[in-house]
Amino acid sequence: MTVQELLKKCQAEKTAVLATNFYNFETLTAVMKAASKVQAPVMLQLTRSSIDYMGLKVAVRMARQAIEDYGVQGCIHLDHGPSVELVQRCLDEGFESVMIDASEKPFEENVETTCKVVEMAKPYKASVEAELGYVAKLGQEQGGGFTTPEDAARFVQATGVDALAVAIGSAHGFYKLPPHLDIPRLAAIHAATPVCLVLHGSSGIPHDQVREAIANGIVKVNLATEIKDTFMRALKTVLTETNEIDLRKVFPKAVDPVVDLLCEKYRMVGTAAI
Ligand code: 13P
Ligand code: ZN
Numbered sequence: 416m417t418v419q420e421l422l423k424k425c426q427a428e429k430t431a432v433l434a435t436n437f438y439n440f441e442t443l444t445a446v447m448k449a450a451s452k453v454q455a456p457v458m459l460q461l462t463r464s465s466i467d468y469m470g471l472k473v474a475v476r477m478a479r480q481a482i483e484d485y486g487v488q489g490c491i492h493l494d495h496g497p498s499v500e501l502v503q504r505c506l507d508e509g510f511e512s513v514m515i516d517a518s519e520k521p522f523e524e525n526v527e528t529t530c531k532v533v534e535m536a537k538p539y540k541a542s543v544e545a546e547l548g549y550v551a552k553l554g555q556e557q558g559g560g561f562t563t564p565e566d567a568a569r570f571v572q573a574t575g576v577d578a579l580a581v582a583i584g585s586a587h588g589f590y591k592l593p594p595h596l597d598i599p600r601l602a603a604i605h606a607a608t609p610v611c612l613v614l615h616g617s618s619g620i621p622h623d624q625v626r627e628a629i630a631n632g633i634v635k636v637n638l639a640t641e642i643k644d645t646f647m648r649a650l651k652t653v654l655t656e657t658n659e660i661d662l663r664k665v666f667p668k669a670v671d672p673v674v675d676l677l678c679e680k681y682r683m684v685g686t687a688a689i
Contacts, residue, residue, distance in 0.1 A: 418490050418512045418542035419577050421456060422611040425634040430685035431614075434458035434492060435677065436639035438465055442646060443477060445670045447485040449677030453687035457487055458512070460494035460637065463501060475508045492544075494637070495552075502532050506539045514580070518546035522566065529574040544635075545574060548582025550615045557586045561600060564607035571610040578611040578635060583628070585616035588640050594620045598627050605632030613637065618644075622683045629684060636684050645673045 416424070425431050437443040437459055450457040459478045466474060475491060482489035490511035496502045502513045513536060517528040529545040536543045547570050549560025562581040571579060581604055584596045594616075605612060614633045617625055618640035625636060650669035659665055681687040 416488065417540065418458075418492075419611075421488075421490075422542070422578060422634045425686070426611060426632075428685070429630055431629045431634050431636045432456055432458050432686060433677075433680055433684045434460050434494070434613075434635050434637045435642060436460045436462060436465065436494060436637075437478070438468065438643065440477065441666050441670050442642055442673065443481055445642070445646070445673035446677060447481045447487065448670070449674045449681060450487045450489070451485040452674070453678050453681045454487070454689050455681040455684075455686040457482065457489040458492050458635070459489060460492045460639075461505075462494045463497055466501070471504060471508055475510075479509075494639075495546075496532075499528065499531055499535065503535060506536060506541055510541060512542040512544065512578075514544040514546070514578075516546050516580075518548065518550070518580070518582075522547075522570070526570060526573045529570075529576055533575050542577040544578035544580060544613060545570070545576045546580035546582075546613075546615070550580065550582045551586035551588075553588045555586075557590070557592055561597060562604060564600070564603040567604045567610070568607040571608045576610065578613050579608075580613040580615050580637075583614075585614060585620060587616045588618070589644075590619045594624070596620065596624050596628055598624075598631055601628060601633070602631045611635065622679075625683055626685075636680075638680055641676060641680075642673055645676045646670070649673070 435446045492512040493505040495516040496514050515532040517525040548562035551557050583601045611634045612632045613635040615637045617636045617638050649672045653668045
């Protein structure tokens with residue numbers, strides 16, 4: 416099943432793919448263990464900084480092999496692609512899905528850059544995600560710049576993009592103010608365009624709000640911060656309790672709580688088969 420077919424299936428069933436960022440072998444393992452436990456499809460996301468950290472080929476080969484070994488339905492996605500150059504490298508490495516994020520550029524420039532990526536992705540049959548509106552990135556202030564239904568419809572029409580990340584009240588990282596998703600706005604965007612809608616910044620959003628968003632058109636839910644946070648918290652605790660230097664005995668104790676977290680998240684988005 417292609418990414419586009421998977422997202423469309425979710426759209427029809429009012430479920431969502433959980434798109435999880437991974438940073439190293441341990442966080443990848445947590446995602447795969449959870450997905451195989453609940454039999455959910457995985458979308459493994461790499462940002463530029465994770466690619467810089469692990470190296471593109473190492474990250475992709477590790478992810479590809481993990482998908483095969485765990486026997487789950489899976490794909491690799493570029494998250495917040497900052498340039499057409501990185502998109503091209505990822506397409507060449509076989510990513511099934513790429514995001515070009517020109518959301519901080521003016522509308523017309525965002526359209527232009529996204530169109531370029533849509534054309535680039537065609538020969539690879541890869542899915543393309545873009546972002547419209549202001550979803551605060553790490554360190555940026557929350558609020559403002561919500562996506563309008565009119566702009567969303569115009570953007571999708573002009574670019575032919577497969578998936579669109581929308582600004583409806585979510586933000587990346589920990590929330591300083593309690594998150595409140597603008598569900599009526601999301602419903603209006605969903606009514607205005609058939610494109611697959613993406614929720615970024617799902618860490619810290621109460622599960623009932625995420626479920627409501629899925630009921631109103633979200634088909635891909637991005638999760639990153641809670642994965643890092645759960646892993647690092649658990650690791651710190653383990654390290655205070657042991658002098659063990661065999662990291663192969665230490666790291667699994669920090670992986671387990673991430674597996675539990677992710678099983679809950681797969682259930683939240685409705686793609687857990689068991
Ligand atoms: P969080 O880090 O807030 O979960 O956001 C994840 C995300 O949107 C990745 O693109
Ligand atoms: Zn994001």
